[in-house]
Amino acid sequence: MKMCRYYGGRIQEMREIRITETIKIKENTCDAQMLILEIKYLTGLSDTCFLPLSFSSGDTAESVVIENPHAVVAHLKNDNAEGIIYDSIYDEGFRSYLLRMFVRRHRHRGLHGELITTTGKTIKKRKEDELLSLKSHVIKGEQNNSSLLYGKELICKLYRCLDEGINPELEMCEFLTDKIPFRHVPPLLGAIEYRRHGGEFLTVGMLQTFVPNEGDAWTYTLDWIGRYLGRILARKNELQGISPVPPSFFDPALQETPLLFQELIGGIYLEMVSLLGKRTAELHLALASETEDTNFAPEPFTASYQRSLYQSMQSRTKRIFALLRKNTKNIPDHLKGLTNDTLNLEKEIMSRFKAICTRKISAAKIRIHGDYHLGQVLFTGNDFAIIDFEGELARNVSERRLKRSPLRDVAGMIRSFHYATHATLLKSARTNPEETPALEPWLDLWYRYVGGVFLRSYLETAGNASFIPKSREDLDIMLRAYLLEKAVYEIGHEINNRPEWIMIPCRGIKHLLETN
Numbered sequence: 285m286k287m288c289r290y291y292g293g294r295i296q297e298m299r300e301i302r303i304t305e306t307i308k309i310k311e312n313t314c315d316a317q318m319l320i321l322e323i324k325y326l327t328g329l330s331d332t333c334f335l336p337l338s339f340s341s342g343d344t345a346e347s348v349v350i351e352n353p354h355a356v357v358a359h360l361k362n363d364n365a366e367g368i369i370y371d372s373i374y375d376e377g378f379r380s381y382l383l384r385m386f387v388r389r390h391r392h393r394g395l396h397g398e399l400i401t402t403t404g405k406t407i408k409k410r411k412e413d414e415l416l417s418l419k420s421h422v423i424k425g426e427q428n429n430s431s432l433l434y435g436k437e438l439i440c441k442l443y444r445c446l447d448e449g450i451n452p453e454l455e456m457c458e459f460l461t462d463k464i465p466f467r468h469v470p471p472l473l474g475a476i477e478y479r480r481h482g483g484e485f486l487t488v489g490m491l492q493t494f495v496p497n498e499g500d501a502w503t504y505t506l507d508w509i510g511r512y513l514g515r516i517l518a519r520k521n522e523l524q525g526i527s528p529v530p531p532s533f534f535d536p537a538l539q540e541t542p543l544l545f546q547e548l549i550g551g552i553y554l555e556m557v558s559l560l561g562k563r564t565a566e567l568h569l570a571l572a573s574e575t576e577d578t579n580f581a582p583e584p585f586t587a588s589y590q591r592s593l594y595q596s597m598q599s600r601t602k603r604i605f606a607l608l609r610k611n612t613k614n615i616p617d618h619l620k621g622l623t624n625d626t627l628n629l630e631k632e633i634m635s636r637f638k639a640i641c642t643r644k645i646s647a648a649k650i651r652i653h654g655d656y657h658l659g660q661v662l663f664t665g666n667d668f669a670i671i672d673f674e675g676e677l678a679r680n681v682s683e684r685r686l687k688r689s690p691l692r693d694v695a696g697m698i699r700s701f702h703y704a705t706h707a708t709l710l711k712s713a714r715t716n717p718e719e720t721p722a723l724e725p726w727l728d729l730w731y732r733y734v735g736g737v738f739l740r741s742y743l744e745t746a747g748n749a750s751f752i753p754k755s756r757e758d759l760d761i762m763l764r765a766y767l768l769e770k771a772v773y774e775i776g777h778e779i780n781n782r783p784e785w786i787m788i789p790c791r792g793i794k795h796l797l798e799t800n
């Protein structure tokens with residue numbers, strides 16, 4: 285389990301895993317046990333996880349062992365048979381039965397509760413045979429959950445860590461499908477939930493429309509940064525006289541990207557970034573348009589909220605910095621200096637957060653994406669689709685459902701542009717160490733121009749929406765605080781997942797503290 289990003293993987297040491305529920309499914313193509321597990325750690329709260337298990341032998345078992353060794357839970361052998369117990373998502377029979385569960389709205393009883401599927405009208409209208417004949421496979425790649433693709437039409441996300449109560453992603457997708465349909469979020473088609481006898485719901489899975497795409501905006505961006513650097517290197521002599529004086533995207537005077545940078549960055553990419561800013565604002569406008577449902581209706585940024593925001597930014601920073609101090613042993617040696625410098629900035633960061641409650645800010649809070657970055661946006665070739673509304677998994681589920689300023693999402697995306705430049709630097713340092721230092725100021729410029737295009741387009745589309753602060757100063761204060769808060773969150777994320785990458789938020793924090 286520790287090998288899977290979705291379980292364990294985290295820094296905490298596991299103490300015990302208990303099976304709390306077993307739901308057996310035995311139909312013609314599917315023989316699986318759906319398990320609900322309780323994972324206890326040495327310290328902190330336990331997790332509730334979902335793990336469906338299948339048994340196979342012969343060629344099927346062999347191909348799972350070769351292609352997906354991480355999915356194998358146990359090898360079994362007795363006098364008659366030899367085989368493996370493995371994660372059912374790699375069992376074709378299980379995948380097709382799962383879809384059948386949605387289409388036919390099956391229920392399955394376990395010892396302490398039952399699995400229930402619900403579906404919307406879109407799927408009910410579809411021909412059953414057509415749906416059930418779709419070929420399925422597991423989406424590859426780093427994920428917190430597991431996604432199963434059916435033909436090029438449907439995608440089922442199975443959650444691995446389950447939370448009691450309303451699942452924020454399901455709630456958001458339901459809202460953006462049925463209540464205020466938003467074209468740039470894939471429509472929700474159905475859900476699977478586990479209902480404990482007399483207890484709460486746990487959302488186990490969700491079925492959505494698959495959006496044909498050319499990958500996510502992260503990969504798309506890295507590709508364009510590669511081209512930008514290629515152009516810089518090709519025009520090295522011509523560009524030598526130009527000393528890159530980085531503008532700040534907070535600067536209201538920065539209205540247009542200079543022609544030279546439009547050429548270097550790529551006009552098409554800049555247009556796409558502008559479109560992304562527009563789609564982001566449209567998402568927020570849709571989320572802000574509800575007036576009756578208290579789960580969505582906008583709320584004011586009150587003085588007491590401003591104080592509690594400041595306190596939560598502070599306590600989060602304390603917690604993450606304590607985690608960093610405790611885990612400096614996991615940081616690669618060449619990054620220890622940078623990490624220590626960041627640790628020394630704790631006081632300064634805290635004092636910067638203070639700005640968020642030193643004056644009255646007039647802006648509305650709404651439901652937001654919550655973990656918005658380039659990897660959460662699919663590039664369709666000429667537009668974007670926004671996915672993964674679970675929020676930051678490091679926060680508990682009720683926190684993830686809180687209304688917040690949508691500028692937090694804006695800050696998340698701007699941080700992501702910064703990440704993209706530094707991911708490129710990390711790669712360049714490995715493949716092209718001599719050229720790398722000279723590229724750094726150019727990447728900084730890229731970040732500022734691209735961040736500026738995104739922000740301007742966002743603000744233009746949002747117009748005078750209730751969630752946009754009325755004064756430029758308030759906007760500035762909020763953006764800076766959210767950017768800093770996000771970079772601190774990223775420290776916690778990287779220490780848990782990619783210690784090599786900790787240099788990105790560390791440098792991000794330094795950059796944010798230095799930028800006027």
Ligand SMILES: Nc1ncnc2c1ncn2[C@@H]1O[C@H](COP(=O)(O)OP(=O)(O)O)[C@@H](O)[C@H]1O
Binds near residue numbers: 496673
């Ligand atoms: N509706 C969709 N259409 C097409 N691809 C999708 C869709 N939803 C998710 N994906 C693909 O599945 C991957 C994982 O989805 P995501 O919701 O981000 O899962 P996780 O929360 O586990 O990270 C995405 O990066 C994307 O490639």
Ligand SMILES: O=P(O)(O)O[C@H]1O[C@H](CO)[C@@H](O[C@H]2O[C@H](CO)[C@@H](O)[C@H](O)[C@H]2O)[C@H](O)[C@H]1O
Binds near residue numbers: 428
């Ligand atoms: O996509 P997830 O919901 O799993 O989000 C988590 O993982 C992200 C990727 O590791 C992480 O995003 C950080 O790295 C991205 C590049 O890989 C970068 O674009 C983001 O700006 C940066 O925050 C995200 O924070 C985390 O919650």
